[in-house]
Amino acid sequence: MRGGRLAAIWARIVRVLAPKSRRVDPVAAARAEAQLARDRLRDAIEAIPEGVVFLDAEGRYILWNRRYAEIYHRSADLFRPGTKLIDTLREGVRRGDYPAAIGREEAWLAERQAMLAAGAGERHEQQLADGRWLMIEDRRTSEGGSIGLRVDITALKAQAEALHEALARAEAASRAKSEFLADMSHELRTPLNGVSGLAQALEATQLDPEQASLVGEIRASAAELERLVHGLLDYGESGDARPPTPPSGGAPGPFRVLVADDNPTNRKVIELMLSAAGAQPTCVEDGRQALEAWQAGAYDVVLMDLRMPVMDGLTAIRSIREAEAASGRRRTPIVVLSANTSPQDRGASAAAGADGHIGKPVQAQDLLAALTGALAA
Missing domain, CATH: 3.40.50.2300 (Response regulator)
Structure with missing residues (x-):
């Protein structure tokens, strides 16, 4: 009796639990898969050292990484999924975040809107109010949205400017050196010609053997000096034709x-x-x-x-x-x-x-x- 009662209770428990264990909610599973994919995508873009933003076909924010928010920290409070990027730019213009837009706000916004709509990967530079410079590129995706890349090139701009100045100084120094060498060689060649000519004149006179030997040595020394001066002159005149060695601290372009x-x-x-x-x-x-x-x-x-x-x-x-x-x-x-x-x-x-x-x-x-x-x- 007792055994039959226990069997009945056990069968009832199985009937109650079994359907639940087999029940799978397809909507919940799909949501879990979507969230997993989204988490993996976010982890991937967070690993990228530059700013990355994903927009939908209407130019609205979908996803962005921490570096993107850091770059645009003055506007980061405006970033929300579903908000249009052009609207955040408009508010940024109102706040004075973009120096190039001052005095031509609507034209600047129209240019940025055209670039976003084209999504052709055209690169352009953008200066921010805090003095930093960005290299911007937006590309259209196959779904009609776009992926934007933002690279902080402030250091590169500063180094390029310093390099330009250093290269200009190097070129000026090279020209000054060339002019100095050319002037000096010309100044030296004039008296050397006199020494050589006088030695030749002496050779044409009556000289004893010792005098003739001394004149010969004078002429030989003058000829050696003249060869050196000619070489110096050639070096000085060709110095402007050769590009100077790049100064340390920069890599001149284009290369x-x-x-x-x-x-x-x-x-x-x-x-x-x-x-x-x-x-x-x-x-x-x-x-x-x-x-x-x-x-x-x-x-x-x-x-x-x-x-x-x-x-x-x-x-x-x-x-x-x-x-x-x-x-x-x-x-x-x-x-x-x-x-x-x-x-x-x-x-x-x-x-x-x-x-x-x-x-x-x-x-x-x-x-x-x-x-x-x-x-x-």
Whole structure:
């Protein structure tokens, strides 16, 4: 009796619980999957060192990373999903956040609206009220929205200005040196001609052997001095034709840079940094393409990732160095850009033939410093 009662209770429990254990809410599952995808996307864009913003087809905010909010900290209180970016720009103009808009507010907003609508990836610079400069690029997505990239190029602008001034000073110093050498050589050649002429006149007179020997030595010394002065004159006159050696602390542009990286976002960030510095970047996706591009063109510097498909960076570096040795071609500076930054990785880069090694995420000032060092080596 007791056993039958227990069996009945157990069967009732099973009937109550079993449907619940098998019940799956498809809406809740879809929401969970969507939230997981959104969390992964946010984690990905937060790892990018530059400002990133996603807009929908109407130009409304969908998602942005912390760096984007830091860059536009004066307007960050306006950022909300569903708010139009052009409306935040309009409020920023009212607050005086954009110096270029002062006095032409509506025209400035219309230009920015046109750029956002085009989404063609056209780059332009933007100055903020706190004095910082940004490189801006907006690209249309396949769904009709857009992805915006914001790179702070304030340091690059300052370095470029300092470089321009330093280069101008170097060129002025080179011209002054050339003019001085030319003037000095001309001034020296006049008395040397007199000495040489007098020595020749003495040779035509009656001289005893000792006098003739002394005149011969005078003429020989005058001829040697004249050769030196002529060389000095040639050096001085050709000095203006040769570009001066770039001063330390900057990498003058334009100069051609080959960038090898299999990650499109990394390529885009490096390309923006290089463009802001006045360089002319060419980007490829793997080591094999880097080797082929190097063989086909003349590049001032190569920036090489290590982990790439088809051919890794170390193999590509070794192949370039072997080709240089075999052909006698000028040595091209190579700087590694890699997330692998251990002493072993840096040692492997140097052993392969790299001239520098920068860890990711790459900072603009570190990249410019590495380029300067490679070009000056």
